[in-house]
Amino acid sequence: MSEISSEGITAKKEDNFDEWYIQVILKAEIADYTPVSGCLAYRPTGYAIWENIQEATDREFKNVGIQNTYFPIFIPERLLKREEEHVEGFSPEVAWVTQAGNSSLDERLAVRPTSETVMYDVISRWIRSWRDLPLRLNQWNNVVRWEFRHPIPFLRSREFLWNEGHSLFATKKEAEAEREQILGIYKMITEEYLALPGYLGRKTESEKFPGAEATYSIEHLLPDGKAIQGPDFHFDGQRFSTVFDIVFVDRDGERQFVWQNTWAITTREIGVMLAVHGDNKGAIIPPKLAPIQVVVVPIMNYEDKLLILRKAAEITKNLSVEWRTKLDDRDNLTPGRKFNEWELRGIPLRIEIGPKDLKSGQVIIARRDTGSKKAVALDGVSKEVGRELDSIQINLFEKAKDFLASHTVRIQSLSDMKKAINEGKGILKVAWCGRATCEEKLRVEGGGKILNVPFDQSIPQGRCISCGQKAMVIVNYGRSY
Amino acid sequence: MSEISSEGITAKKEDNFDEWYIQVILKAEIADYTPVSGCLAYRPTGYAIWENIQEATDREFKNVGIQNTYFPIFIPERLLKREEEHVEGFSPEVAWVTQAGNSSLDERLAVRPTSETVMYDVISRWIRSWRDLPLRLNQWNNVVRWEFRHPIPFLRSREFLWNEGHSLFATKKEAEAEREQILGIYKMITEEYLALPGYLGRKTESEKFPGAEATYSIEHLLPDGKAIQGPDFHFDGQRFSTVFDIVFVDRDGERQFVWQNTWAITTREIGVMLAVHGDNKGAIIPPKLAPIQVVVVPIMNYEDKLLILRKAAEITKNLSVEWRTKLDDRDNLTPGRKFNEWELRGIPLRIEIGPKDLKSGQVIIARRDTGSKKAVALDGVSKEVGRELDSIQINLFEKAKDFLASHTVRIQSLSDMKKAINEGKGILKVAWCGRATCEEKLRVEGGGKILNVPFDQSIPQGRCISCGQKAMVIVNYGRSY
Numbered sequence: 012m013s014e015i016s017s018e019g020i021t022a023k024k025e026d027n028f029d030e031w032y033i034q035v036i037l038k039a040e041i042a043d044y045t046p047v048s049g050c051l052a053y054r055p056t057g058y059a060i061w062e063n064i065q066e067a068t069d070r071e072f073k074n075v076g077i078q079n080t081y082f083p084i085f086i087p088e089r090l091l092k093r094e095e096e097h098v099e100g101f102s103p104e105v106a107w108v109t110q111a112g113n114s115s116l117d118e119r120l121a122v123r124p125t126s127e128t129v130m131y132d133v134i135s136r137w138i139r140s141w142r143d144l145p146l147r148l149n150q151w152n153n154v155v156r157w158e159f160r161h162p163i164p165f166l167r168s169r170e171f172l173w174n175e176g177h178s179l180f181a182t183k184k185e186a187e188a189e190r191e192q193i194l195g196i197y198k199m200i201t202e203e204y205l206a207l208p209g210y211l212g213r214k215t216e217s218e219k220f221p222g223a224e225a226t227y228s229i230e231h232l233l234p235d236g237k238a239i240q241g242p243d244f245h246f247d248g249q250r251f252s253t254v255f256d257i258v259f260v261d262r263d264g265e266r267q268f269v270w271q272n273t274w275a276i277t278t279r280e281i282g283v284m285l286a287v288h289g290d291n292k293g294a295i296i297p298p299k300l301a302p303i304q305v306v307v308v309p310i311m312n313y314e315d316k317l318l319i320l321r322k323a324a325e326i327t328k329n330l331s332v333e334w335r336t337k338l339d340d341r342d343n344l345t346p347g348r349k350f351n352e353w354e355l356r357g358i359p360l361r362i363e364i365g366p367k368d369l370k371s372g373q374v375i376i377a378r379r380d381t382g383s384k385k386a387v388a389l390d391g392v393s394k395e396v397g398r399e400l401d402s403i404q405i406n407l408f409e410k411a412k413d414f415l416a417s418h419t420v421r422i423q424s425l426s427d428m429k430k431a432i433n434e435g436k437g438i439l440k441v442a443w444c445g446r447a448t449c450e451e452k453l454r455v456e457g458g459g460k461i462l463n464v465p466f467d468q469s470i471p472q473g474r475c476i477s478c479g480q481k482a483m484v485i486v487n488y489g490r491s492y
Numbered sequence: 493m494s495e496i497s498s499e500g501i502t503a504k505k506e507d508n509f510d511e512w513y514i515q516v517i518l519k520a521e522i523a524d525y526t527p528v529s530g531c532l533a534y535r536p537t538g539y540a541i542w543e544n545i546q547e548a549t550d551r552e553f554k555n556v557g558i559q560n561t562y563f564p565i566f567i568p569e570r571l572l573k574r575e576e577e578h579v580e581g582f583s584p585e586v587a588w589v590t591q592a593g594n595s596s597l598d599e600r601l602a603v604r605p606t607s608e609t610v611m612y613d614v615i616s617r618w619i620r621s622w623r624d625l626p627l628r629l630n631q632w633n634n635v636v637r638w639e640f641r642h643p644i645p646f647l648r649s650r651e652f653l654w655n656e657g658h659s660l661f662a663t664k665k666e667a668e669a670e671r672e673q674i675l676g677i678y679k680m681i682t683e684e685y686l687a688l689p690g691y692l693g694r695k696t697e698s699e700k701f702p703g704a705e706a707t708y709s710i711e712h713l714l715p716d717g718k719a720i721q722g723p724d725f726h727f728d729g730q731r732f733s734t735v736f737d738i739v740f741v742d743r744d745g746e747r748q749f750v751w752q753n754t755w756a757i758t759t760r761e762i763g764v765m766l767a768v769h770g771d772n773k774g775a776i777i778p779p780k781l782a783p784i785q786v787v788v789v790p791i792m793n794y795e796d797k798l799l800i801l802r803k804a805a806e807i808t809k810n811l812s813v814e815w816r817t818k819l820d821d822r823d824n825l826t827p828g829r830k831f832n833e834w835e836l837r838g839i840p841l842r843i844e845i846g847p848k849d850l851k852s853g854q855v856i857i858a859r860r861d862t863g864s865k866k867a868v869a870l871d872g873v874s875k876e877v878g879r880e881l882d883s884i885q886i887n888l889f890e891k892a893k894d895f896l897a898s899h900t901v902r903i904q905s906l907s908d909m910k911k912a913i914n915e916g917k918g919i920l921k922v923a924w925c926g927r928a929t930c931e932e933k934l935r936v937e938g939g940g941k942i943l944n945v946p947f948d949q950s951i952p953q954g955r956c957i958s959c960g961q962k963a964m965v966i967v968n969y970g971r972s973y
Contacts, residue, residue: 045614046571050564052614058560079539083531084634084651090527103593110588111638122589133526133533153565157592170565
């Protein structure tokens, strides 16, 4: 760990969230700025978190028969243009390669903002009969969307990492059935690994993915009261397959277009996770994703130094069998300074062992999330560490759920809506008639947008908050990143 | 598996290697062409091979303390230009982003051909004292080098995947000591996983990496008698650290520039592996890398169909505990057709079970590499599969070593050299005085180049094959991709 970052967070999360968030990312050494605005450098801690998310998600994908592939980073302009809505949605943000070496290219190449068009052109050759279906493919790669708004590390990046799943089915029914499976995987990963709750639902027509028939999302809430879209799933119907001629011969010998879905989880989740769980001491990383889960800090006096170091090393070795454990045996820092550093970096558990502990055959276990400390007998350390890590993982999720619940408000009038948005109340549950004109009015007058239409429609609907006519649904509404 | 590719390889490896190689890649469904010339689509089999290479290599890296990171795909032109030799070496092949959306960028952005310049600009902020060193970082990512020569799948690609390792040390001695460790890892991976032998050595001045003090490589040999460079390692000295001001305060309080290395293994290795091991039936994938290691093919007659299928499923399930095993229970293909398909795809072992086998409580195990078949009692299948997979892995390596040895020739005169090159003899061991003028003469007159100067200098040197003066070293010489 570099000595530069050892000074703590100076901004308060509750007073200046934006500054606090940046300080956490830089000082906890999660990531750093680069000379390319909007493109991050992932430091080892930040990238290890992504590897852990990837590994957990990839395992789920492979379990249900999804296979990994890799397609080119470049998409010729003519290909990107083949699906009209798709190119309209993406072209304002495309980074274009126009030169190679000293030559000008005959045709511009898009740096992939997403890979539908280059994939489907190729995949159309791979499908002949119903026996080739379903074909469920995935890529873990980097994509570029040249946003012109102010970039925010992880939350709004010009380059980000993600999975892009692309599946092809013989029937609409099968394609639709995949939705629950994939959203289920994303819900499990966000809840059980990232400890992040969210609202599942369907995007409105105006907010769906360019080229999709329908888009579904998980919407998270950040501490500043703004919502942010998490993982998503798109039902593409036969839109791309008709354009790219992805055809198969069915069991009756008829030529049919395939049905398609796409789905993604991105490195944005790392930012959401840091924003939601951290506190004024720094980052708090959920145990399942933490590159270091336990740090062992020996507290040494002159006479017992060797004995304590030896015991600390032994504890580290034993714990390493089950948990990612690190011994901090640096001799140029005080224990207090070390405590601050590891708290800043968000390591879930700290084990302290000093001369007194050595004598009484115990250690002190300190939790990052609650700050609580307890003495534990040496022979019970391993078990207790397991219990505490589980407990931290659950506690972070419970706290995040409480925050979301207490920042979700049922709103019945336009004036209440404006007020709630201005006060940063969070996500508003409002009734909507389903018409685009009312959606637009809510956008203009409320300063937020319809995030999604939640699957959970248990709240009574009443009348549209905009026009007063009979509502069709309750929607999640809020300001959004 | 798509039915398109089920026709076999029509070119002979020994007669028309180029055509045979392309057919193996396309028909074994390893990869496919895309609308972007020189950029491949990795099909599930091809990408799974890369994942297996990555996983094995990454484990070794992590074991020695190397940490993964991620840096931007874009490098501003002014940064790329900061190290003179570096930019000279790469700029003829750089793909440039000049536009984003509808705007022209103020400064061109290189799509990374390699990441030294963008990484070191950022990393210089991460280092303060000797306590921050060594810092050993790695990225698994995609890079673009816009070669204008004819692209060949995997072997010469405009986009490829690789690891790029970048390490920083306090002393030259430590930096130099890393060479053996990293080249040792690459040697182990190429030999024990890819079953590929090669010659380790140092590149000449004219062939080293742009910006490095010294480059080391493993040189492989392809069946057509041409050499191809495998993994490499570069000792950069203090060249980049002086340019990018990567400075640390040493134990005596003095400011020093760090010492650096970089190193890489790329997806090119997949192509070398396919080219070396395959035969006229198709691909042969070494067991340790094969996405499917064992395929179980039931041979069914009408009456015993269910019994045989049940037994085949049971065998598949049992083997799956230890090996990647697939049951081919398709009912629209004859067993013979299935055999051909799986041979084409290079699956190391096939297990056949038919009515007679069922009665005598045995199966037939067929090896892809030798084509040999043997009957094995049902209760011994699992053990035998393990033995055969090990044996195939070793056999492929032994065969490749034999080929390399029999295509390595000691050459003593320029005329013999030209003759040997024209006849595609392989790698020539020739004596060299060490002067650039003689290296250039060998290039012009022989039609090949000095591949590297092998670490193994046990062959007596004699006189330079070019000028006749006292030789300094024996070099590996040959035509090269």
